[in-house]
Amino acid sequence: MKRRQFVKTAALAAPMLALFPADLSSLVRQKEPGKIEKRSLGRTGAMLSVLGFSGLAMRDVTPEEASEAVKLAIGYGVNYFDVAPSYGNAEIMLGPALEPFRREVFLSCKTGRRTKSESREELERSLERMRTDHFDLYQFHNVARMNEVDAITGPDGALETFIEARKEGKIRHIGFSAHTVEAAMALMDRFDFDTIMFPVNLASWHAGNFGPQVLDMAHRKNMGILALKAMARGPWPKEADRSAWSRCWYEPLTDPVEARMGLRFTLSHPVTSAMPPGDTRLISLALSQADRLEPLAAKEIGELKTKGQKTNPLFRYEGS
Secondary structure (H helix, E strand, O other): HHHHEEEHHHHHHHHHHHOOOOOOOOOOOEOOOOOOOOOEEEEEEEEEOOOEHHHHHHOOOHHHHHHHHHHHHHHOOOOOOEEOOOOOOOOHHHHHHHHHHHHOOEEEEOOOOEEEHHHHHHHHHHHHOOOOEEEEEEEEEOOHHHHHHHHHHOEEEEHHHHHHHHHHHHEEEEEEOOOOOHHHHHHHHHHHHHHHHHHEOOOHHHHHOOOHHHHHHHHOOOOOEEEEOOOOOOOOOOOOOOHHHHHOOOOOOOHHHHHHHHHHHHHOOOOOOEEOOOOOHHHHHHOOOOHHOOOOOOOOOHHHHHHOOOOOOOOOOOOO
């Protein structure tokens, strides 16, 4: 995307954003008694649980622990599972645990490879490890820089593998995760992606101007929106003891009330699902709040905006 076009797109987004915390009319929503709410995923036709299961939590666990964690999530009605090769041995642990439920769930995987040949190799290995013949969603993982966008979408880029694999039936939908506004906007401008995975976080939204531009563009393109970092407080304080939460590179929300408000903020936007941090304790915490994740009331929206503006955000966007 040219700089002039990007700035214009971001600037035009602002007037529509006032509707986001209150208007979920673009989503189909279903709630069965005793089960977690499900929402439509853009134009894919899929219905996903509003809480996902991060495969990162399966890194270095035992097979028994993996099976127990998966069964707990399935019991709550979670049907969205996400994993990536960069999560250590998570694929190897999650694959067997999820295998009995494979037909019941929406399985997403990601690749950090940016070339056609390397991404094909990683896709095939992930399919084998996850004991499946296809992924419901395959994503470019953690795209942050413009040179990555160029590599992915250029000649012999990984996008060519994705398109071929979709024709082969090995993946059904194509998406990406990103942690910068610039990369996310550029990718959406260059290809008609089915989904985006992006941080939608109270502090970053209100104190960092990070997220509104991206969600607006994705919303207008009828993409499925998968949210990251709903349970992030912000960067770790310099003197903080991180030993208890070594899997989190940011400070997580561990208090149930705060975690619930973080999730409710995120899910009050036209987001299909929020992904808790990759720690079984934090996934369990999120699941314990599953029946209390209703959209924010008008008064709460104002209160959280004031609170959010006073925090140190995990992400900032300094552009127009």
